[in-house]
Amino acid sequence: MPELFRAAQVAPMTAGHLLLTDAVVVVDGQEIVDVGGVADMKRVYSGPVRDLGDVVLAPATFNSHVHLEMSHLLGVTTQGQGFVPWVKSLVAQPLYALDRARVRAELLRMEQRGVAFVADISTHNASAVGEILSGSGLGFTAFREVIGREVPADPAELLPQVRAVEDCGRGVMSVAGHALYSTSAERLRAAKAVARERGLPYSLHLAEHTDEDGILLTGKSEFLDLLISRGVITGYDAPGKRPAPLAAELGLLDEDTLCVHGVTLTDADVALVAKSGASVCLCPRSNEYIGVGQAPLRTYLAAGVNVCLGTDGLCSNTDLDPYGEVAWLLAHYPELSLSEVLALATVNPARFFARSVAQAARLGSLAPGKLARFSVVPQAVLDILSQR
Ligand SMILES: [Zn+2]
CATH class of the missing domain: 2.30.40.10 (Urease, subunit C, domain 1)
Structure with missing residues (x-):
């Protein structure tokens, strides 16, 4: 009954x-x-x-960008001073020392707060995180993030095969590029080709900070010096292009690509992304935590871009509940309604991930045939609305 x-x-x-x-x-x-x-x-x-x-009952939410393998790095990085000080404090930590118990605890906490779907980016622990996600109650995409230069003889090796993920039926493994400056064009394109051939989503950190623009345009940047000194990249020829036009030229942007951050895009860049059909994942609390500025949300919305929300990892945020991003946006965009912002954590990511993950097609809205997965809009969000 x-x-x-x-x-x-x-x-x-x-x-x-x-x-x-x-x-x-x-x-x-x-x-x-x-x-x-x-x-x-x-x-x-x-x-x-x-x-x-x-209460206000809403669909369960999507966290469209998180780094679960860095869940042990809560509170240890530099805040509010820009990307280079933050990344210096980050790389001083044991970055990829996966704490499985902590990851499970964070997934449980997300589920308790009404998250139903997680898109994770893991560089060295994608298979392990995929296994952990398979054992959770969440729908998911577990991206293996590629970084560096070389392309394997068989690019399919970039995509981990994880039996637990295939068996659970709630998620997929896929491949993501780290960023245009840290990963060679050939490696980014190879990863995109592997994802495209299999109908899988692709993700790329795009235009997160002005250092990224500087590296790509001129090859001069304190951050680039840091990457070279750490051996992440060796030598660098600046392509002389801004991030979005470069990503488009490399064939990385289409309906199955999620561009993460998109902070420094110009109006023309946003129009380019909109034309490509790619979705964009904003991480406003992470951007504020690091101190890189904020993405042009109004421009994205006016251009009809499918905008999603992610918390990013605990190395640049205080929790993994996308309602924190909803609250941040409602506080900073008083002209936006609850439903307009909630769309970024529900129907919009469902639209993107449903292209490749069956579970996502059954989430994102409360309608006949959808899964009975809910969230309750937190009081902190309602307080922001009542104070307008
Ligand atoms: Zn990220």
């Missing part, structure tokens, strides 16, 4: 239904069968009513 979950407000995130008052989500087993006003739903369904009280 279906159960009726009643809340003071429900945000179904479906077209034409922004916020329902005194509403019910009807659930049968794992699946939503109906959404509507209490009186209407009670006339149709006779199941028990579970009253959730004076």
